[in-house]
Amino acid sequence: MSSPLRLGIAGLGTVGVGVIRIVQNQAELLSARTGRDITISAVCARSQKDRSVDLSGYAWEDDAVALATRDDVDVYVELMGGENGPAKASIEAAIAAGKHVVTANKALLAHYGQSVAEAAEAAGVAVRYEAAVAGGIPVIKSLTEGLAANRIERVIGVMNGTCNYILTRMEDAGLSYDEAFAEADGLGYLEADPNLDVGGIDAGHKLSILSAIAFGTQVDFDGVELEGIGNVTIEDIRNAADMGYKIKLLGVAQMTGRGLEQRMSPCLVPATSPLGQLVGGTNMVVLEGDAVGQIVLRGAGAGEGPTASAVMGDVCDIARGLMMPTFGQPATTLRRAPSARAAVPAPYYIRLNLLDKPGAMGKVASALGDAGVSIHRMRQHDHEEGTYAPVVIVTHKITRQALDQAIEGFAATGVVDGTPIALRIERV
Amino acid sequence: MSSPLRLGIAGLGTVGVGVIRIVQNQAELLSARTGRDITISAVCARSQKDRSVDLSGYAWEDDAVALATRDDVDVYVELMGGENGPAKASIEAAIAAGKHVVTANKALLAHYGQSVAEAAEAAGVAVRYEAAVAGGIPVIKSLTEGLAANRIERVIGVMNGTCNYILTRMEDAGLSYDEAFAEADGLGYLEADPNLDVGGIDAGHKLSILSAIAFGTQVDFDGVELEGIGNVTIEDIRNAADMGYKIKLLGVAQMTGRGLEQRMSPCLVPATSPLGQLVGGTNMVVLEGDAVGQIVLRGAGAGEGPTASAVMGDVCDIARGLMMPTFGQPATTLRRAPSARAAVPAPYYIRLNLLDKPGAMGKVASALGDAGVSIHRMRQHDHEEGTYAPVVIVTHKITRQALDQAIEGFAATGVVDGTPIALRIERV
Structure with missing residues (x-):
């Protein structure tokens, strides 16, 4: 058996704790499947408050950059979030120090994906981010690897569970948008800045990452046409239902003759389609390729277990020696595509x-x-x-x-x- | 860029032609994504009849073993089918000659998966078979890699599109089983031996492969409790519908206290569940893991494009240097689990x-x-x-x-x- 793969984990919120739980509880299974022991060398978080997992075996770092560059860390696992600040500094430091990186940070990749990918490929390390898009659903892997022989025609998805929860509750319980929003807030479903959810920004980050892989283009979050769900009324939902539709915050990305179209906006979809049937906080991503046709992937888009599953799936890939450019092809070959606003006609x-x-x-x-x-x-x-x-x-x-x-x-x-x-x- | 990855393709039916089309038409995309050119050195089939693709650039072999062991072949792509005969002989010869293998042959893996895996791992080559289960859906990859950090709790699936077509037509058009069967036959949906489809054997092969990965056990097709759809009547379908259910030929695998339970049989599932909503020839596989919860994967289970997409996804993995034990952990560590017949109670x-x-x-x-x-x-x-x-x-x-x-x-x-x-x- 090869030497252990040693993790350094920054960020001990829900997902970080979930990752530690998997490393601690599934040690035998992980080493059987990857051929290596997976261990944790050190952790780092904003405070040393008591958490529900035992951290006593791990070194503590107050500073994420210090953690990311430790000699006893092979893979830096960044779970702090935020597109700038310590997340960005520590990922850059990790890459410079020759560490692989696993992150759930969609905002960072949406804004700095290109420079991160270029740095990683120059340094010969992997940057993996399955957890950044659609939680536990292996959508990055399916798109980058499983469908690698397809010209991708379109990517569609419901990628923000909170918005889908709000829209579902409006329909099912006849709540107004404000009432459903308040309910979601009470359940802790909303980000500290709720506009990240209901404004479509979080889902837009995810869409921009999928676009880069699907179309071989540089991540272009600014090219995503964003519209939140705040103007959708219960009347719209009822009118749509009367005509056989559901309203979903839908991400759509497709390459057109005029450029890359990326939209994240409330849309009507047929009630009988898989997307139309998606209720509650679940995520769904639909991948359309010229050979494979339509592939639908569905699962939990957030939460401790699903997100930690995705993070650890990436860690297992690294343990098994899988190496691939960040967005599926060398970052230097990714094109800058002009953005095309809703180029494809629709009703x-x-x-x-x-x-x-x-x-x-x-x-x-x-x-x-x-x-x-x-x-x-x-x-x-x-x-x-x-x-x-x-x-x-x-x-x-x-x-x-x-x-x-x-x-x-x-x-x-x-x-x-x-x-x-x-x-x-x-x-x- | 590395040297080209050279394929030898045995079997020029629908899928083989589809694979050749992708290699010919997507050369640029494949090399951008894998960092290597993917080429075809030689092909082999039962007859040299005219096909809709240009084979003039490839050497012809009459014998699959000769093809599999050619010096100018790096990856042997076996698309002939059949659990014995030339398929088995050529795969064994390819492995012995140090070639990677990509196959869509579920029957062979269901019967000889263990010995093939042991031989491949001893020889240091990859055997990949995404196309063997659920066509274009990246289910092998999702289970083996994406969910690698999960203890898998259950695998469920509709994995034979022909049976799902027949059951859907019985319900939608009020056809008897015999009428729907004849219709499927007329459309060319049935295997030469239709019992492979309607007897659940083909789907059982697939389930036994998924079980091995999910539970770290040796492939045990004999342990699959098989029941076909031939006894399902239109009355059963109507009775089920009255109670809110659909009837599906459902594969279920789970590890129980008494051993590995593998069933492929007609079951009732809630009409509103993703499986219940699956109509026509589409496939769906549901993976349940302790961390990730429930992941649902849906797509075309057969056909030229989807199956060729899966074959070429595997080829791309090999081109990118991904190496992994056949069933996700070393074949010598796979357990023999006793088979438990329907150990879990149900209504x-x-x-x-x-x-x-x-x-x-x-x-x-x-x-x-x-x-x-x-x-x-x-x-x-x-x-x-x-x-x-x-x-x-x-x-x-x-x-x-x-x-x-x-x-x-x-x-x-x-x-x-x-x-x-x-x-x-x-x-x-």
Whole structure:
């Protein structure tokens, strides 16, 4: 048997503790499967408070950089999070010191993935991050390795369990967005900055990482068109359900003739599709390749066990000697793709509040016509006379440009109150 | 860039042609991702008939062993199938000659997996077989690598698309088993020996391979309790639907206190579960690990593209230098586990034909009581007086032994016609 693989773990929150538990409880299984003992040399966290695992066998470091560069550390496991600060400094130090890196840090990879990958490949070390995307689901591995012989056509996914929980609770329990948000908050599901979840940022980070692997491009988080779920109402969810759809915070990435399209936004998907059937905090990623067709992967997107499973899967890969460029091909060969905003036409769901005046509907229809948008169906809901009437329109397939033009046109009619809601209906 | 990785491909059916297409059409992508050119040195098939791909650049061998041992072959790709004959001889010859092997041959691995793995590990070569289980779904990779840090608790799956097609058509179109079978046959979905499909053998092969990886045991196909779908009637499917279930040919493997339980049999699963929602020829594998929880993988289980994608994924792994024991841990450390027949209790669905005589139902109820089987629900269907009445019973959780005893008891009542159908209701 080879020498032990020695870990240094920075960050002892839920995931860090989960990783330590696996190392301690599954030692025999890990060494049978990898041919090496996996041990922990040292740990590091913000405070030495009591945790539910025994840390007495490990050296303590106050400083993550010091931990990452210890002589008795072969793999630096970064579980602190945050795109800058100690996470970035310690990962860079680890690579410079010739250590492999395993991290769950999606924000860091979304912002600095390219430079981290270049440094790692120059140093001949692995940077692995299965836990950064969709928790325990082996999606990075499936995409980078299992589907390596495919030209990837599209990546779609529900990658933020908190948003899916909120949308599911709105539908199932008839809660308003604010009520469902408060419930999720009470359950501890939200990040310290909730906008990371409900604003789509966290899921956008994940999508940008998957895009880089799928399309051989440099990670481009700034190219992700982001829209959160805060404007989705219970009425939208009910209208969608009436038409056979569910509303999901959906990530979509595809290479188009005009560039790389990356979107993270609330979309309508068929209620009977695997994505439509996904309820609660579960994640799902759909990978479409030219040879393999459609592969659907589903599982827990967060939590101690699932995330620690992903971290330790990466550690096992390193123990087994698997080495691969960070994003599946050498970082120096990753292209910069121009970002294409919603280049692929789609039908849209539009909800607007119409002033209850004679001729109002005609003005809206004209605005649509002027923008070249044809109507698939349109419904005006019951309302009290003289108030605003909620109108729901489903368009035929249109470009985003045509949609934007129509929405500008609505503003000019003088009969539409506030900003209309427009949600893409995604083919899945 | 390293030297090219040179393939020798035996078997030029659908999958072999698909593999050649990928090598020819995706050369640039493959070399970007693996850091090596992937080339084909030679091919071999039963006949030199015209195929839809250009073979002119490749040497032709009539004999698979000769192909497998050629000096200009680094990886032997076996796509002929069959558990014995040329497939076995050529794989053994390839390993002896120090070649890596990629195969889609589930029957061979189910029967000779242990000896193949031992030979490969002694020779220091890789044997990879993602295409052998669930087509394009990266399930072998997910289980062996992605979930390597998990104690696997259960593997469940729908792994024969043809059976799922037949069962789906019976339900959706109200076809009898024979009609749906004929339809599948007409579409070319059935193996030359259809019992491989509808008898559960093909799916059983796959389950036995997954079991070995999941539980660190020697492949034991003989230990798989096999039951085909031939006795499932449209009435069973309708009865199941009335109670909120679907009938699937379901593979289940789990380690119990009494040994390894492996079953491939028609089961009832909740209609709203991912497995229950699976229609048509699609495959689904559910992996349950102590840390990761439940991971669901879904995709095409057969066909040129998906299967070739899996074969080439393995080839890419080899090109990237990934080396791992065949079943995830050294073959010499795989245990022989005793096989445990349905060790885990479950509720059962029972359908029997009851003679329409006073006291008949009482006799059946007594037989159940004598076997210690308690009834969750029971329903006698409409029938003409004096004929056999179809009776459906759903039991509480019982052992397989209790079920067998009850069924023996039915025979002694003299009021039950023929052999009752008993289908397990699986928790998924």
